[in-house]
Each structure stands twice: as structure tokens, then as C-alpha cells.
Amino acid sequence: MRVGKARGLRTTTKRHIPKAALIMLLLTVSLLSISFFTLNASGDANAPAYAPNRSKSPTDIPSAPSPADRVVVTLVTEEKLGQLADGVTYNFWTFNGTVPGPLIRLRVNQTVEMHIINPPNSTMTHSIDSHGILGQGGGGAYSQTAPGNESIFQFTAMNPGLFLYHCATPDIPTHIANGMFGLMLVEPKDGLPKVDHEFYITQSEFYTQGAYGQQGYQPFSFQKAQDETPDYVVYNGRVGALTGSGTMKVKVGDTVRIFFGNPGPNLVASLHIIGGIMDRVYVDGSLESPPLLDAQTTLVPAGGAAMVEFTARTPGVLTLLDHSIFRLHQGAVATFTVTGPNNPAIIASIKNGTGPIPTAQTVNTIVPSTEGASNTTSASAANNTVLIVNYAYSPADLTVPVGTTVTWVNQDSVGHTVTEGDPNSPKQPSLRVFDSSGEAVTGKVALIGAGQSWSYTFTTPGTYEYYCIVHPYMIGHITVGPVSGSNSSQGSGYGDLTNFTITFTGRDLVGLSAVGIIVLVALTLIFARPGRKKTT
Numbered sequence: 001m002r003v004g005k006a007r008g009l010r011t012t013t014k015r016h017i018p019k020a021a022l023i024m025l026l027l028t029v030s031l032l033s034i035s036f037f038t039l040n041a042s043g044d045a046n047a048p049a050y051a052p053n054r055s056k057s058p059t060d061i062p063s064a065p066s067p068a069d070r071v072v073v074t075l076v077t078e079e080k081l082g083q084l085a086d087g088v089t090y091n092f093w094t095f096n097g098t099v100p101g102p103l104i105r106l107r108v109n110q111t112v113e114m115h116i117i118n119p120p121n122s123t124m125t126h127s128i129d130s131h132g133i134l135g136q137g138g139g140g141a142y143s144q145t146a147p148g149n150e151s152i153f154q155f156t157a158m159n160p161g162l163f164l165y166h167c168a169t170p171d172i173p174t175h176i177a178n179g180m181f182g183l184m185l186v187e188p189k190d191g192l193p194k195v196d197h198e199f200y201i202t203q204s205e206f207y208t209q210g211a212y213g214q215q216g217y218q219p220f221s222f223q224k225a226q227d228e229t230p231d232y233v234v235y236n237g238r239v240g241a242l243t244g245s246g247t248m249k250v251k252v253g254d255t256v257r258i259f260f261g262n263p264g265p266n267l268v269a270s271l272h273i274i275g276g277i278m279d280r281v282y283v284d285g286s287l288e289s290p291p292l293l294d295a296q297t298t299l300v301p302a303g304g305a306a307m308v309e310f311t312a313r314t315p316g317v318l319t320l321l322d323h324s325i326f327r328l329h330q331g332a333v334a335t336f337t338v339t340g341p342n343n344p345a346i347i348a349s350i351k352n353g354t355g356p357i358p359t360a361q362t363v364n365t366i367v368p369s370t371e372g373a374s375n376t377t378s379a380s381a382a383n384n385t386v387l388i389v390n391y392a393y394s395p396a397d398l399t400v401p402v403g404t405t406v407t408w409v410n411q412d413s414v415g416h417t418v419t420e421g422d423p424n425s426p427k428q429p430s431l432r433v434f435d436s437s438g439e440a441v442t443g444k445v446a447l448i449g450a451g452q453s454w455s456y457t458f459t460t461p462g463t464y465e466y467y468c469i470v471h472p473y474m475i476g477h478i479t480v481g482p483v484s485g486s487n488s489s490q491g492s493g494y495g496d497l498t499n500f501t502i503t504f505t506g507r508d509l510v511g512l513s514a515v516g517i518i519v520l521v522a523l524t525l526i527f528a529r530p531g532r533k534k535t536t
């Protein structure tokens with residue numbers, strides 16, 4: 001299109017348009033083209049269509065069962081597009097539009113009139129099987145509901161406990177894998193003791209045709225599910241649902257209860273809280289058995305649940321994860337942010353050996369720093385080093401002159417990343433100004449391992465926010481100030497443009513070519529046509 005226009009421009013302007021008008025036209029077209037292509041590059045050339053967050057809030061729980069002897073529960077089986085990770089969309093099958101579905105809170109001996117409504121725009125039949133319902137299929141035989149129909153059945157909650165429910169329509173594993181699950185809590189006769197906070201968390205796997213983090217819409221992969229090789233292991237249906245702005249907030253001294261479910265569909269969860277000890281674990285969701293006391297890690301089988309209680313005793317961040325720990329690279333991480341006074345009787349530093357590190361030379365730079373790093377002798381080692389300690393960047397805010405190579409040294413026992421952007425609205429990997437994970441290149445998130453370091457040279461002034469992909473509550477800033485000296489900021493501009501070019505689409509290239517052709521044609525017209533003025 002643009003090429004055609006350019007040719008048209010040449011034929012119509014060849015002899016009749018004055019030079020000034022031609023230059024104006026040239027400027028206008030160029031500016032338009034450039035703004036078009038800049039928007040495209042910095043915006044979302046490859047971004048997926050917008051999809052809502054389907055993640056169930058962990059605090060969206062009824063506070064107590066209804067006192068009535070008979071209650072009505074309505075579940076709507078909705079097939080809906082949603083976010084599986086930043087920039088990744090997935091067609092979830094849900095109960096009531098969220099993953100997990102609602103926490104159904106009952107008390108023992110209560111009778112439930114269960115309504116299953118399958119909207120007319122569904123593509124298939126859905127149903128419910130609750131592990132807390134006695135009878136054929138846990139209700140599955142009474143609830144198969146075609147699109148545009150409703151099924152109603154009743155049951156009595158005979159046993160107290162924390163039970164998983166899920167869709168029971170063939171292929172059942174596929175319905176579970178796509179998000180159709182939730183928890184049904186049947187409280188014992190005397191109810192549950194009061195606590196300060198209750199949270200509702202499920203761990204499940206998603207199997208997508210693309211690898212972890214691959215952008216855009218990702219269809220379900222039956223083969224990967226059959227092979228039990230998930231791409232995603234997530235809490236509440238989305239990478240990052242319970243970290244960053246989704247962190248679960250409590251105060252020092254608060255008592256916390258977790259209703260934890262593992263619908264699988266394949267993996268067993270090794271539930272662990274870093275920095276916490278589970279005071280009580282109601283293993284297998286059994287609420288009438290005495291709880292397991294003082295547990296570090298508890299197994300939650302696929303198709304199982306556990307009720308876990310602990311007290312937040314020190315301020316900081318508690319990380320809930322599956323201690324089959326590589327799964328945190330697949331999304332299996334959640335955090336509690338605990339605020340309040342330190343408690344030195346429980347833990348206190350006596351000597352902090354974290355820094356400053358001696359010299360930059362002793363640092364093992366695992367990723368080569370970018371070009372332009374050579375002329376950076378001005379900054380001292382201490383001023384251009386950020387330590388990663390206790391799940392935080394130290395210092396969190398660092399100001400350096402243009403041209404400085406900043407080195408992050410990971411002194412934690414776990415891996416982290418240094419990823420430019422705001423964790424609450426992360427950029428596509430290819431648009432990040434800097435990113436230690438290499439995700440834009442490999443499609444996977446590589447970590448700066450324990451004891452390793454990573455460097456980046458800042459050549460453009462500005463303030464850059466960054467975070468850790470696996471612990472998005474870790475946030476830091478680098479402010480790059482202009483400095484007197486020979487470092488030109490032009491080089492950096494090119495560095496950034498190199499990033500942008502990764503996302504150029506064919507359309508961009510056509511646009512670029514068009515600009516080039518316009519410029520060439522215009523120059524030809526201006527300077528190479530018969531010089532009338534010369535002859536005077």
C-alpha cells in the first residue's frame with residue numbers, strides 16, 4: 001500500500017509541485033510514517049487480544065456457612081477467554097467465570113439444592129463431581145448439563161471436610177485441566193475456630209501448545225497433558241495471581257488459615273511456606289482428625305485438599321510454593337506480605353556479611369554486558385553494584401552516570417531475575433530495555449543463580465524500574481543521569497532500537513521501506529531535476 005502511494009507521489013509531483021510544498025509533503029509523510037512505526041514498536045505489535053483476569057481472589061470466600069438447613073447453590077459453567085500469564089491468553093472452562101470456581105461453604109448435615117446452569121453459548125456439556133457428595137459420580141450422574149440447559153439435584157453433606165469439586169463430563173481430565181474445579185468446605189457441627197484471615201488457594205497445571213511464557217493465545221495441548229509435562233503450574237489459575245499486587249496481606253501476630261486444593265490434573269503438590277511453619281495441617285482435608293502439628297511441607301495429592309493454619313510471627317515476605325521447586329519457574333509461587341514490628345526474640349541479625357563486595361573483577365559475569373561497556377572507569381565498584389539479598393535488591397534505588405555498567409550479585413540461595421518494567425503491568429519480553437532472563441531470545445526464563453551475577457550497561461538517561469520475574473514483589477530502580485564526558489547518549493538509543501527491531505512485523509518493514517523510498521524520490525526530485533535557477 002505505502003509503496004504504491006510512494007510511486008504515485010513520484011508520478012504526480014515530478015514536474016508540477018514547487019520545492020517548498022514538496023519538502024512539506026515529504027516531512028508530513030515521514031513524520032506520519034515514523035509515528036506509525038514507533039507506536040507499533042513500543043506498543044503491542046505481537047500483543048494478544050485483551051482478555052480479562054479469571055483468577056479467583058483468595059479472599060473471596062463466604063465468612064461462614066448459612067444457618068439454614070437447606071440452601072441453594074448455583075454454578076454456571078462458563079467457557080471464557082482469560083489470562084494465563086502476562087501476554088498469554090487461554091480459553092478457560094470455569095465454574096462461575098473464575099479459576100478456581102467459588103468456595104462452597106456448608107456445614108455438616110446441611111441439604112443443598114444444586115443448580116448447574118450451562119449457558120447456550122457453551123460448546124459442550126458440563127457437570128459437577130464433588131468429593132464431598134455421596135452417590136453416583138459424586139453428583140456427576142445427576143448433573144450432566146447440555147448447553148442452554150439446567151440440571152438440579154439435591155444432596156446432603158454427610159461428612160465434614162475440605163473437598164475438591166470438578167467437572168465430571170468426559171473427557172473428565174480435559175475439563176479439569178481447563179479450569180473446572182473448586183473447593184467445597186463442609187464444616188463440622190461446631191464450626192471452625194475463628195482466625196484473622198482465611199485464604200482460598202488452588203494449585204493446578206496448564207498444558208499449552210506453546211512453551212511457558214510464549215505470547216498470544218495458547219490452545220490446550222492434550223498430548224502434553226497425557227504426557228504429564230505441564231507448561232504452567234499456577235495458583236488460582238494464573239501466573240502471578242498471588243504475588244505482586246496479588247500478595248496476601250497479613251500482620252505480625254495474625255492467625256492465618258489456608259483452604260488449599262490440588263485438582264492436578266496430574267501433579268502431586270509438596271506444599272511449603274518459606275519462612276513459615278505450619279502450626280496445624282488438616283491432612284487430606286480431614287477436619288475431624290487431629291491436625292498434624294508443626295509441619296514443614298505437606299503432600300497434597302492430585303484430587304486432594306488440605307487445610308493449613310499458621311501464625312505470622314515476623315515481618316517480611318512468606319513465600320508459598322510447591323517444594324518440587326523447579327515448578328516455581330512454571331508459575332508456582334504465591335506470597336504473604338507480613339507487616340509489623342520485628343521480633344528479635346525469634347530472629348535477628350548478629351553480623352551481616354552481605355557486602356560491599358570487594359571489586360567488580362571478582363564477579364563472575366554470566367551474561368556478557370552490552371557494547372559500550374568499555375569506557376566506564378569512573379564509577380567505583382561499590383557504586384555500581386546491587387546485591388540481591390533476602391528476596392530484595394540492595395540498594396533498591398541506585399543512581400549512576402550514563403555509561404555505567406551495573407552488576408547485580410545474587411547472594412540469595414535461590415535464583416532471581418533483573419527484568420526491566422513494572423511487575424503489575426509487565427512488558428513483552430522483546431520490549432524490555434534490559435532483562436537478565438533472556439526470555440526474549442530463548443522464550444524461557446533463565447535465573448541469576450545463587451552466587452552468580454549479571455551486568456548491564458546503561459547508556460540512556462532515565463529512571464528504569466525493574467523486578468524479579470519469579471518474585472515480582474522484588475522491585476528496584478536505576479536512575480541514569482547525564483554526565484559530563486565523552487559518552488554520547490546516541491549509542492544507547494541505537495541499543496534500545498535493537499530491542500525494538502525484534503518485534504518488527506512485515507508491515508513495519510513495508511512502512512520503513514516506504515519512508516526510504518519517499519526520501520530517495522524526494523531527494524531525486526529536489527536535487528537532480530533540471531536546475532532552472534542555474535541558467536539565469
Ligand SMILES: [Cu+2]
Nearest residue numbers: 126167169175
Ligand atoms: Cu466441564
